[in-house]
Amino acid sequence: MPQYQDQRAWYKRVYDWLELRLQLEGPIKDAALHPVPKSTASWWYVFGSASLVLLILQIVTGVLLGLVYTPSAANAWNSLEILNHQLPLGWFLRAMHGWGSNFMVAVVLIHMAQVFLFGAYKFPRELTWILGVCMLLMTLGMAFTGQVLRFDQDAYWGLGIGASIVGRVPFVGGQLVDFMLGGPIINGATLTRFFALHVFIIPGTLLAFTALHVWMVLKLGVNEWPMPGRIVRRETYLREYHEQAHNDGIPFVPGAVWKDLIFSAAVLFAVAFCAALFGPYGPKGVPDPAIISTVPKPDFFFLWIYTVLSFLPPELETPFIHIVPVLGIAVLIALPLVAGAGEKSWWRRPVAVFSVMFIAVCWGILTDLGTYTPWSPQMNAWSSAPVPVSYLRSRTPLERQGANVFQEKQCRNCHSIGGLGGQRGPKLDDVATRLTEDQMIRQVLLGGGNMPAYGSALSPAETTALVRFLVTLRPSYQPPANDASRQVVEHGGVPPNSTVERGGGQTPVR
Amino acid sequence: MDERLSPPRTEEQARRLEEERVTRRSFLMNVGIALNAVVALAIATPVVAYLVGPVLRRRDYRNWVTLGNAADFVPGETTLVTFRNPYQNPWDGETANVPAYVRCSDDGKYTVFAINCAHLGCPVRWFSESQLFMCPCHGGIYYADGSRASGPPERGLFTYEMKVEDGKLMIKAGQFPTLRNQAGTSPCPSAPASTSPAMVTRIESCPSTKTSEPGTSASTIG
Numbered sequence: 236m237p238q239y240q241d242q243r244a245w246y247k248r249v250y251d252w253l254e255l256r257l258q259l260e261g262p263i264k265d266a267a268l269h270p271v272p273k274s275t276a277s278w279w280y281v282f283g284s285a286s287l288v289l290l291i292l293q294i295v296t297g298v299l300l301g302l303v304y305t306p307s308a309a310n311a312w313n314s315l316e317i318l319n320h321q322l323p324l325g326w327f328l329r330a331m332h333g334w335g336s337n338f339m340v341a342v343v344l345i346h347m348a349q350v351f352l353f354g355a356y357k358f359p360r361e362l363t364w365i366l367g368v369c370m371l372l373m374t375l376g377m378a379f380t381g382q383v384l385r386f387d388q389d390a391y392w393g394l395g396i397g398a399s400i401v402g403r404v405p406f407v408g409g410q411l412v413d414f415m416l417g418g419p420i421i422n423g424a425t426l427t428r429f430f431a432l433h434v435f436i437i438p439g440t441l442l443a444f445t446a447l448h449v450w451m452v453l454k455l456g457v458n459e460w461p462m463p464g465r466i467v468r469r470e471t472y473l474r475e476y477h478e479q480a481h482n483d484g485i486p487f488v489p490g491a492v493w494k495d496l497i498f499s500a501a502v503l504f505a506v507a508f509c510a511a512l513f514g515p516y517g518p519k520g521v522p523d524p525a526i527i528s529t530v531p532k533p534d535f536f537f538l539w540i541y542t543v544l545s546f547l548p549p550e551l552e553t554p555f556i557h558i559v560p561v562l563g564i565a566v567l568i569a570l571p572l573v574a575g576a577g578e579k580s581w582w583r584r585p586v587a588v589f590s591v592m593f594i595a596v597c598w599g600i601l602t603d604l605g606t607y608t609p610w611s612p613q614m615n616a617w618s619s620a621p622v623p624v625s626y627l628r629s630r631t632p633l634e635r636q637g638a639n640v641f642q643e644k645q646c647r648n649c650h651s652i653g654g655l656g657g658q659r660g661p662k663l664d665d666v667a668t669r670l671t672e673d674q675m676i677r678q679v680l681l682g683g684g685n686m687p688a689y690g691s692a693l694s695p696a697e698t699t700a701l702v703r704f705l706v707t708l709r710p711s712y713q714p715p716a717n718d719a720s721r722q723v724v725e726h727g728g729v730p731p732n733s734t735v736e737r738g739g740g741q742t743p744v745r
Numbered sequence: 746m747d748e749r750l751s752p753p754r755t756e757e758q759a760r761r762l763e764e765e766r767v768t769r770r771s772f773l774m775n776v777g778i779a780l781n782a783v784v785a786l787a788i789a790t791p792v793v794a795y796l797v798g799p800v801l802r803r804r805d806y807r808n809w810v811t812l813g814n815a816a817d818f819v820p821g822e823t824t825l826v827t828f829r830n831p832y833q834n835p836w837d838g839e840t841a842n843v844p845a846y847v848r849c850s851d852d853g854k855y856t857v858f859a860i861n862c863a864h865l866g867c868p869v870r871w872f873s874e875s876q877l878f879m880c881p882c883h884g885g886i887y888y889a890d891g892s893r894a895s896g897p898p899e900r901g902l903f904t905y906e907m908k909v910e911d912g913k914l915m916i917k918a919g920q921f922p923t924l925r926n927q928a929g930t931s932p933c934p935s936a937p938a939s940t941s942p943a944m945v946t947r948i949e950s951c952p953s954t955k956t957s958e959p960g961t962s963a964s965t966i967g
Contacts, residue, residue: 309838391840395866395921396882402923409925410800418799419806419920422841423834523839525827527860527868530881544865545883549899553924610884610896614870645875649884659884687886687894692876 266453270484274460276491279353281498282346288499289339290445292506294438296332304384306430308423308522311386315518330510336378338506340536343374348591354579355458357467361571363451366444368567373441375536380433382534386426387518392531394421403553456480461579469576530614538605539598545610609658612648616656623653630707637704640697644689652708660686667709671718675702806832807919812857815914818849823871823889832919843918845905846871848889855914858891859903859922866923869902878902
């Protein structure tokens, strides 16, 4: 009996053996070859796939870091130092994970803006958008919890800020803080909680949501390029899309996918490049709360929140931080349900375009302010920023003594002179053009506006010296401030050529 | 006349039998679902209790901690002290260190301030020269007596419950002070807890200082 000779190559035989059992070829071919409208093979459509690639990068690098990282409050910081300095290329993996997270947040936000401007959230893709909003929140959650796992001083005090925000919730705030911290205070139990969130809970949910999100993109089709005047109607859209995809479409692979592939590769290269060039993030100082000489700051993507929190008036703060985020998320989720039909093109949606521009500009400005925090006192300015020599030249001993007082009473922490010092209060290079000596004394001793009162911290001699120094602070070409009421009292009328006459107001005394 | 119904035809009998059998099956399935629901509830109860455990144990958190000899704190000065948190895990490491400021006023009265700014919990720094606490995060400033001087905080610094026993200065510590817990109930050493709702009104931590200009009353003189 002649032996049956299988003519197929060995790999083909392996493939067939597997395929007979797995039966995956059909669904994968369907997904890959499904027709998409020709217009979607665009460079604008690459951000979704890039987000997915970055998510996979984060999972791979995260698992690799998990081989070494120790989620214990006593040792987490040390394990990061060992990753940075002792394990070969441990620093590079940390850098990849850190930069990958930056890129992921950025690409996800760009993806969202693109989807919004292209009207892709409209019928029948409302749920895809809503899931996407949840995924954005989870991405931000990953960024925050990741910052906590880099268990340094910023992480510790960042948790403190988080706890203080949660603690402002009416009635149950105290309980929520205990729940969030895993105990009464930031300690080992807090780190393990955030470790579980960052490593199991959020990524698990994020992966499941991603699978659903991609599934819906495959089933509902990639959003067609929006054309002005082509209105989405719930009754006819599905048929119209089907016609477009089948009559004027191309298979997703390779018609559209090559751009995704090239962009993803570019993004991965950019992550690796930044990682190699700039290195890993921190860890900064050891998470010992007893080291209080620290200036805690959140990571780049949360700087805007940090800025907002410093500008809110105290009365408004608690309601604002609890109502506005909820409202914002509600608006995002309700968007496709409210505006699920109609015009898709940005040419016919000026409000949408201006909203994106407005948010982008606000975000940029708030982030920029967050990088140099003009609202914070500069804790070291009083001892590190010298008084400009020109402000001391040909001054009396009393005035120079005043410059001493100015430094040693930490005035410099909030007020800059010569371009150095805090920006909390007004700069004082020309203070004498705004305040008279009497007004300065009052302001120094009693405070007012945002300034604390120094009445208890200054002796009369120190006050005199300080104010004598301050009245010398004005450019030679500007007259000193004068108090019009004094002139009126002493001379019976407003003098000619006074600031009052020229329309210049006196700084109001509060 | 025979009033009994004629027996159903054979097909009809088979159909009814089939229906009945399906009903029994779906009944059993429903039993299965119900059983799983009961088991899920039984499992969920301890899981939820486990998760909210940190909340249920809240009253164990605060304990008396000794900061040192009361006499060692110089009158008129504010000192930074560090203690180990009374409630800790073996793996807490440095995070179990907690700093605080002890102020001993000229007349020998002690006040112990939490390090955490009343705004968002950042560590405030004491400047003895200007007699001010300054916060590096959002610029909250406090006077020497802990009352709010300027910036975003809506109240003065948090203070610990305190006592002097056998010459030792002790505080009741262990909890991260926020606006909604034990630490938040006594906003000012000299004034009773504020009753105005924190949601909408600025809490002036020391109502008594409102009668005079801030910073000039005896309580702010360090």
